[in-house]
Structure formats: C-alpha cells, structure tokens
Amino acid sequence: MKKQPAPDLNSLQKLENQLCFPLYALSRRFTKAYQPLLQELDLTYPQYLVLLLLWEHGQLTVKALGEKLLLDSGTLTPLLKRMEQRQWVSRQRDPRDERSVVIALQPPGKALQERATRIPELLAAQLNMTVPEFEALRGQLYTLLNQLT
Amino acid sequence: MKKQPAPDLNSLQKLENQLCFPLYALSRRFTKAYQPLLQELDLTYPQYLVLLLLWEHGQLTVKALGEKLLLDSGTLTPLLKRMEQRQWVSRQRDPRDERSVVIALQPPGKALQERATRIPELLAAQLNMTVPEFEALRGQLYTLLNQLT
DNA sequence: TTAAATTTAGTTGCACACAATTAAGTTTGA
DNA sequence: TCAAACTTAATTGTGTGCAACTAAATTTAA
Numbered sequence: 001m002k003k004q005p006a007p008d009l010n011s012l013q014k015l016e017n018q019l020c021f022p023l024y025a026l027s028r029r030f031t032k033a034y035q036p037l038l039q040e041l042d043l044t045y046p047q048y049l050v051l052l053l054l055w056e057h058g059q060l061t062v063k064a065l066g067e068k069l070l071l072d073s074g075t076l077t078p079l080l081k082r083m084e085q086r087q088w089v090s091r092q093r094d095p096r097d098e099r100s101v102v103i104a105l106q107p108p109g110k111a112l113q114e115r116a117t118r119i120p121e122l123l124a125a126q127l128n129m130t131v132p133e134f135e136a137l138r139g140q141l142y143t144l145l146n147q148l149t
Numbered sequence: 150m151k152k153q154p155a156p157d158l159n160s161l162q163k164l165e166n167q168l169c170f171p172l173y174a175l176s177r178r179f180t181k182a183y184q185p186l187l188q189e190l191d192l193t194y195p196q197y198l199v200l201l202l203l204w205e206h207g208q209l210t211v212k213a214l215g216e217k218l219l220l221d222s223g224t225l226t227p228l229l230k231r232m233e234q235r236q237w238v239s240r241q242r243d244p245r246d247e248r249s250v251v252i253a254l255q256p257p258g259k260a261l262q263e264r265a266t267r268i269p270e271l272l273a274a275q276l277n278m279t280v281p282e283f284e285a286l287r288g289q290l291y292t293l294l295n296q297l298t
Numbered sequence: 299t300t301a302a303a304t305t306t307a308g309t310t311g312c313a314c315a316c317a318a319t320t321a322a323g324t325t326t327g328a
Numbered sequence: 329t330c331a332a333a334c335t336t337a338a339t340t341g342t343g344t345g346c347a348a349c350t351a352a353a354t355t356t357a358a
Contacts, residue, residue, distance in 0.1 A: 024179070078343085079343080123169070141175050212337085249337085250338095
C-alpha cells in the first residue's frame with residue numbers, strides 16, 4: 001500500500017536523480033569487473049550466465065534459457081552457436097517437439113565449471129557489503145524486475 | 150567498517166543468488182520500459198542520456214560526456230554522429246585544444262526537451278515505490294558504482 | 299478433421315558496448 | 329628546446345540486445 005507513487009518530479013529531468021541511469025552504468029561496470037576473470041576462460045558475461053544455468057540443469061531449451069535470462073532468440077541463437085563451435089554445448093531439436101531446440105552441456109563446457117568456482121566470491125569481495133545488505137539489495141532489484149516484467 | 154565482505158559463498162554459483170544478474174536484467178527491462186516513450190521522439194536510451202546532459206549543460210566535450218555516462222569514444226563517436234545527422238547536436242573541434250570535440254545542442258535537439266518532459270514521471274509511476282525507497286535504492290546503486298569505478 | 303491460431307527458433311538489420319589500436323594534438327622535463 | 333609521455337577522438341573488430349519478420353511445428357476449436 002504505497003502512498004507516493006512518483007518521487008520529486010521537478011528534478012527527475014537530471015541524470016543523477018533517475019534510477020535507470022545508475023542501473024545501466026552499474027550493470028556495465030559489473031560486467032567489466034567480471035571481464036578479467038571471464039577472459040581467462042575465454043567467456044563473455046552472457047555466455048557465463050548460460051553456463052551457470054547449464055551447470056545447474058545440464059540441459060535447457062532455448063525457450064527456457066530465454067525465460068530465465070530474459071533474452072530472446074535473436075540474442076541467444078548466435079550466442080549459442082558460438083558456444084557450440086567451441087564444443088561447450090550441443091544444440092539439437094527435441095524429437096518430441098521439433099519446434100524446441102535443446103541446449104545440452106558438453107564435457108568441455110562442464111570442465112569450465114571448476115575453473116569458474118571462485119569467480120562469484122572474487123566479485124563479492126570487491127563490493128564491501130555485508131550479507132544482509134547484499135540480500136536486501138538483491139531483493140529490491142528482483143521486486144523491481146517483477147514490476148517491469 | 151564492514152565485518153563480512155563476502156556473503157554466503159556456497160550458493161553464489163546460482164544465478165538467482167548473485168547481484169550482477171538482476172542488475173543486468175533490470176537495466177535492460179528499464180530500457181525496454183523507456184522504449185515506447187522514446188520511440189515517439191525517435192530516440193534510443195543512450196541518445197536520450199546524451200540529451201539529458203545537453204539540456205542541462207548546453208554543450209560538453211566527448212570526454213565529458215564519456216566521464217558522466219561511463220562510455221568511451223568507441224561507443225560515443227558513432228552515436229553522436231547519428232545525432233549530428235539528425236541536426237540534434239553539432240560536433241566541432243575545440244580551437245583552443247584541437248584534441249577535444251565539443252558536442253553542442255542544436256535547436257532541433259533543444260526542441261525535444263519539451264516533448265520529453267513527462268518521461269521520467271511516467272517511468273517512476275510504473276515502479277510503485279515511495280520517495281524514500283527510491284532515493285535509498287539510488288544511493289545504494291551509486292555507492293556500488295563508486296566501489297567498482 | 300482440419301484450417302486458424304499459437305508456439306518456437308532462426309534471420310535480418312540496426313544500435314550499442316568495449317577492447318585494442320591509431321593518429322593527431324598538447325604537455326612535460328631533461 | 330624538443331623528444332618522450334600523455335591526452336583525446338576516431339577506427340576496427342567482435343559480441344551482444346532487440347524489434348520485426350519468417351518458417352516450421354504444434355495446438356486449438358469449430
């Protein structure tokens with residue numbers, strides 16, 4: 001039950017008073033912080049996200065990956081083809097529903113998991129946040145994500 | 150003086166426990182929320198950010214735009230050339246320092262300001278947040294941005 | 299049953315992002 | 329002074345993102 005849906009409208013025309021800009025900038029800075037760690041594995045950040053899901057689930061359809069990552073086939077198809085070229089994943093039509101393409105983790109992709117183990121903690125260490133702060137912020141971001149989805 | 154720099158490491162390998170993914174997804178969702186409003190002005194979100202700064206400052210160098218937006222010339226140069234083609238901005242070398250290029254707002258670019266007035270409040274209305282919540286979140290995002298910059 | 303609607307990936311085209319490099323201009327320090 | 333170091337944009341090349349569209353497979357509803 002929120003009372004004031006719109007904050008301080010007069011100054012919202014300024015970049016630094018908006019919410020979207022720091023999200024946009026911080027998202028890119030985060031990706032850049034991952035970059036030196038991912039570069040050692042020859043991975044981009046979106047490719048790393050796909051692998052995180054496949055390390056957990058083994059295989060997922062393009063549709064399922066798109067739902068979890070909020071990406072569409074226009075982004076995923078070429079990205080997954082590059083990952084297929086490196087033998088990290090396989091791509092094949094589901095025989096039970098030929099519309100679906102199943103992306104399955106392959107041994108070279110599985111082998112990256114071990115090398116990536118410490119990435120999350122190395123990133124978290126750069127943030128200087130407590131666990132409750134971290135979890136509260138994450139919760140707020142997911143709440144907003146639900147608002148906009 | 151933070152006591153616990155790294156949160157709950159065991160589960161950080163999962164997408165939904167990380168901070169970067171919701172930032173990445175939310176940033177893109179926000180841009181998508183702006184899109185129908187910006188489309189009426191034939192603007193992309195990064196172009197809109199450039200105009201926000203030029204509406205405030207009149208003119209800025211490429212370097213200054215890059216510092217404020219955390220974007221480099223590889224992104225800005227082609228973007229600004231597209232904005233120049235539409236007569237929204239001019240691009241000229243600073244005679245006092247020929248290395249610098251000054252981006253100056255032009256009348257058609259200035260004219261967009263009025264048409265964009267209500268964009269921030271229309272966006273804010275979709276968030277269902279109070280002013281204090283909004284400001285607290287913005288503050289946290291800027292704090293993190295400073296950590297990573 | 300079967301034509302229409304829906305679902306799922308893929309394709310196309312455009313606009314970012316950014317690393318790496320280049321080129322030109324300016325500052326500096328021995 | 330003047331060569332080296334630094335600063336600033338531009339360029340090149342790669343990889344996303346996403347809107348719009350296409351094509352094939354499946355589901356649906358009359």
